[in-house]
Amino acid sequence: MTNELVSIIVPVYNIEKYLEKCVRSILKQSYPYFELLLVDDGSCDSSAQLCDSFEQEDCRVKAYHKINGGVSSARNYGLSKATGKYICFVDGDDLVDVNYLSDLLSCMDEDTDFVMSKFYYLDGSYKFTPPPSEDIKGNVDVLFSNHDLLLTCYPPYGKIYRLSCIRTFDLRFDEKVRHGEDCLFVFSYLMKVNKVVFSSKVNYYYIRRGGSAVSRIYPFEETYYSYKTIYDLVSQFVFVRNITGKPNKEQLYSMVCTFAHRAINSIYNGASYSLDERLHLLKKIDFNLLGKYMYVSNAKDFLIRILYRIHSYYLYDKVRCFIR
Template sequence: MSPKISVIIPVYNTESTLHKCVDSILNQSYEDWELLLIDDGSKDHSAFICDEYAQQDKRIKVFHKENGGVSSARNIGIDNAEGKWITFIDSDDWVERNYLSNLYQNDENDIVASYYVAEGWKEWVSAPFKDYVYNEKQMKEFLTDCLLKFIFPYGKLFRHSIIKRYNLRFDESLSYGEDTLFIYQFLQYIKSVRISSEVTYHYICYGIGLSKQNFSWRIYWDILEKLLKAIHNLEHIFKWDGKEICNETVMLIIKRYIYYISSIHSIPYIRKELISILKSSVIKEAIEGVKVRSWKGKFINWLMLHDYLWISAILLYLKKRKS
């Protein structure tokens, strides 16, 4: 008999955190699950740890593969999952004992979501969700209220039949934002959502990340184009106006890129990049159209439109150097 829930954990060089992560699954109050550990070519003892767990519990399956990134690992998990529901957990995170029981309460909704505790950077606990179920007639309301909060795959339960029927996969060509894109594509096929105010997922945050990789604006632009396309599809399917969400998505990507380049590149490079970015009509329309309440946000947008944003980037650059 197939398990109710498939838990997919990509594993890559996380021997120091893997025990705590897997043990948090073994200690779940809800026991009808299978655990798929996808060893993505780990060079430490992670692969050995995975095999040890598989020998201890028949519900655990291990798959070893050459290193290909988190998306390829998650896709291997999807291909081999047997559960009616799928949840994704990172191997350096952990979940509380009622994680699965909180997410799975019935088979009525297509996706269930809760929020998380962020630890290790600026530690905080946030629960922006209220206990609520959005039915098929309330999808416009859901997209407006929650879409920008649905950017991470963890803390969620996905109906496996939808993933299988529409052959949904994580985009392995992307190095950033592939998890958000997967969720937005999944949402195109749903009819109901349940959100929970319970916070049972512990996300271990190591800061902004990406600093060890040389990401160009082309990479950010690629994911931005795909995210905007997915949002436009949601607009068409649910007869919903997503213009404001599109603008906010553009701004999120821009700010992420500005922070990134200001932390590793020279001031002349920063200015050159920003001048080039602001030539895009999509970018300018988003800056002009996004609704900003704070005076700081309005000032930053003014700097963008008047080609002075590089001043803010310099401040970030100097702050990073000082720290």
């Protein structure tokens, strides 16, 4: 392992209850060559002061303060300030193990552009699938060989990136997207790289809390924008990478289906729409895609996929209004 500098970017916004534990877990890293960029995104609590105190305490910490612009804006600001060879992201209310950096870096060599690992969910709301018994190495396509691997690609944390690649291709988090922006960034990066590694080590602890972004319902306009953006990105990805294998193609488009379902859910769980309005919005979603690539895990999913395949927006609406 070389002594290359790693820039760890932590977006901070009103997390005074959790920030200290997060930062302490980072500062305890067995790999010491890193800079910790705490980007305060206009916090209204004491988070900003905590960032400054950490900067005074440890020379590896750099505190930045900006007007509130959202998590994507904070991460992009961190990218503009980073000086390391590699980039890692950590959410300010999560935790990392002492070997988080060292285990990721142990998989990185001159031919590797991206390393990722699984992560633990500490609230018990997700089923944890054990990591592989050994590292998986290969071209980018290897990450789409099964659904569990694909899901691990979604968030930006639990991964290490080359800053040179990010800057060469001017990759940024889309600040117009409030849910799914991290997935868009990761796949934009993967479209530009070749060799990747899926590490068998698990050293990141994701803590889902009430009111987190993943548990909110967003307006249809926002969720639809995310869906269309990821749809276009995946279609481009499949074309550029010449992905023709059925399993990999199915996994990638199943991700688009996830974003489509978020858009559909915003119709039924958000604002109150009339029947005509619901049908108008539903017709913006590609039911052919959902009928072909939707991931099915239970009987309810199977029924919904049949409705997509027969392409009946009216019948689908009746069923959704009944089961919501």
